[in-house]
Structures are given as C-alpha cells and as structure tokens.
Amino acid sequence: MMKFHAAQLCFLAGSILAVGASSAKAIECKEDYQIVQGQPISTPYCRDGYLAQVAREYGFKTSPAAIRNNPSRKEEICRYIGSDIRVQVACSEVMPTPRDSR
Numbered sequence: 001m002m003k004f005h006a007a008q009l010c011f012l013a014g015s016i017l018a019v020g021a022s023s024a025k026a027i028e029c030k031e032d033y034q035i036v037q038g039q040p041i042s043t044p045y046c047r048d049g050y051l052a053q054v055a056r057e058y059g060f061k062t063s064p065a066a067i068r069n070n071p072s073r074k075e076e077i078c079r080y081i082g083s084d085i086r087v088q089v090a091c092s093e094v095m096p097t098p099r100d101s102r
Contacts, residue, residue, distance in 0.1 A: 032090060044068075047090035051077065054087050 032050035033040035049064035055077045056062065067074045071094055078091035 031086070042089065044093070047087075047093075048074070051087050051090040054084060055081060 027045060028035040029043075029046035029049050030040060032042060032047040034043040034046045035041075045064075045068070048067045051074065052062050052064045052067050055067075058081050060077055060080075062073065062077065067077065074090075075094040078087070078095050081087060082091035082095055
C-alpha cells in the first residue's frame with residue numbers, strides 16, 4: 001500500500017483536474033442550436049446564449065450567463081423582444097401563454 005503526504009495528494013488532485021479540464025470540449029452553438037456530432041439540437045443553454053445575442057442587437061446590455069442565472073432578467077428581455085421570431089422558443093419558456101378566448 002502506498003502512502004502519500006497531504007502535499008503530494010494536493011499535487012496529484014490538481015494534476016488530474018488540469019488534465020480533465022484541458023480535454024473537455026467547449027459547447028458549440030449555432031444560433032439557438034447546440035452542435036452535437038455535427039447535428040443541431042435545440043438546448044436551453046444555446047437558446048439563452050442566442051437570446052442574449054439578439055437582445056444586444058436591440059440595445060440590451062446582457063450576457064448568456066445573466067439570462068441563464070436570472071429568470072426575471074430573461075422574462076424582462078422577452079417582454080420587449082419576444083415577438084422577434086428568432087427568440088420565440090427561448091421566450092416561450094418564461095412568458096405566459098395566452099388564454100383560450102372561448
């Protein structure tokens with residue numbers, strides 16, 4: 001059985017994390033679709049990123065992380081630009097649906 005000192009364990013753990021982090025791939029988005037093995041798949045992550053991009057075109061100062069982490073901010077942006085066809089799917093996640101008018 002091998003014995004390690006605390007400093008050696010920290011070094012080993014750090015080395016393992018560094019190797020794992022360098023081999024991880026970034027998420028690739030094309031508009032509101034995540035590209036997985038060359039195929040577009042609609043994901044909340046990419047929809048939020050695209051919503052932030054479109055919102056910036058309208059003059060909003062926001063980021064994908066701000067939209068992902070703050071549903072109120074996402075709803076606020078969607079109230080203003082939700083009619084833009086590019087973001088309707090992303091905004092449908094936070095906007096109330098119209099009631100049936102029967």
